[in-house]
Amino acid sequence: MILVIMRKIFHIYLYGEEDTLAALPVISITTLAIVFALNKLENTNLLHFPKLKIQPLIVSFIFGALMWIFSHFYNAILFPELHNETIRSFYGLVYYILSPFLAAITEEMFFRGWLLGYMEKKSFSKITIILTISTGFFLFHWIPFNPIYLRIDTFILSVLTCCMFFKTRDLRYSILIHLTADSITSMTLIIPYLLR
Numbered sequence: 001m002i003l004v005i006m007r008k009i010f011h012i013y014l015y016g017e018e019d020t021l022a023a024l025p026v027i028s029i030t031t032l033a034i035v036f037a038l039n040k041l042e043n044t045n046l047l048h049f050p051k052l053k054i055q056p057l058i059v060s061f062i063f064g065a066l067m068w069i070f071s072h073f074y075n076a077i078l079f080p081e082l083h084n085e086t087i088r089s090f091y092g093l094v095y096y097i098l099s100p101f102l103a104a105i106t107e108e109m110f111f112r113g114w115l116l117g118y119m120e121k122k123s124f125s126k127i128t129i130i131l132t133i134s135t136g137f138f139l140f141h142w143i144p145f146n147p148i149y150l151r152i153d154t155f156i157l158s159v160l161t162c163c164m165f166f167k168t169r170d171l172r173y174s175i176l177i178h179l180t181a182d183s184i185t186s187m188t189l190i191i192p193y194l195l196r
Helices: 001-014 015-040 052-079 091-119 126-141 148-168 171-193
Strands: none
Touching: 015 091, 052 148, 052 171, 091 126, 091 148, 091 171, 126 148, 148 171
8 A cells, every 4th residue: 555655646746757767766665675574574485486487488578578569559549649758858768777677576576476475375366366466556557647447458467467477486477577568668768769
């Protein structure tokens, strides 16, 4: 709940790229501090990393790319007026370089790492875990003055990352799906900025 409130405050009150860039590490550090504190309190075995396997690694890249394609076309068709986002300053450039990494790591550690582990420990069914976490992830990304269906892509991304975690039991693949989708989005903004 603290994370959702912080995110909403930053989205509602910070409009400039410099302000948004300044908020990014605050949100990320606070999220990680909360996740590690909750992990220690609940002992959810958050940092268990078996050896990486090539097949889930490739599938993660593919899912991330497919998620970006879906999100891009869904939003372009339904909300063409929102597809005019550009980077306006060096602060925006730095934000779009750092944001995919920080968001993928912190959000996955909280939602698929701690929260999923906590719900499993409390014996919730997989479907309940997936729907609860995906709804929370969706609400975390929804900004109140936008239509609620604008961020349905985050619900779908969360379902994919939860399923990947259940299949592999390794958070890094979920992070990779998230990172791939967010990085492609960032690159579509970074490249035009660098070429102008």
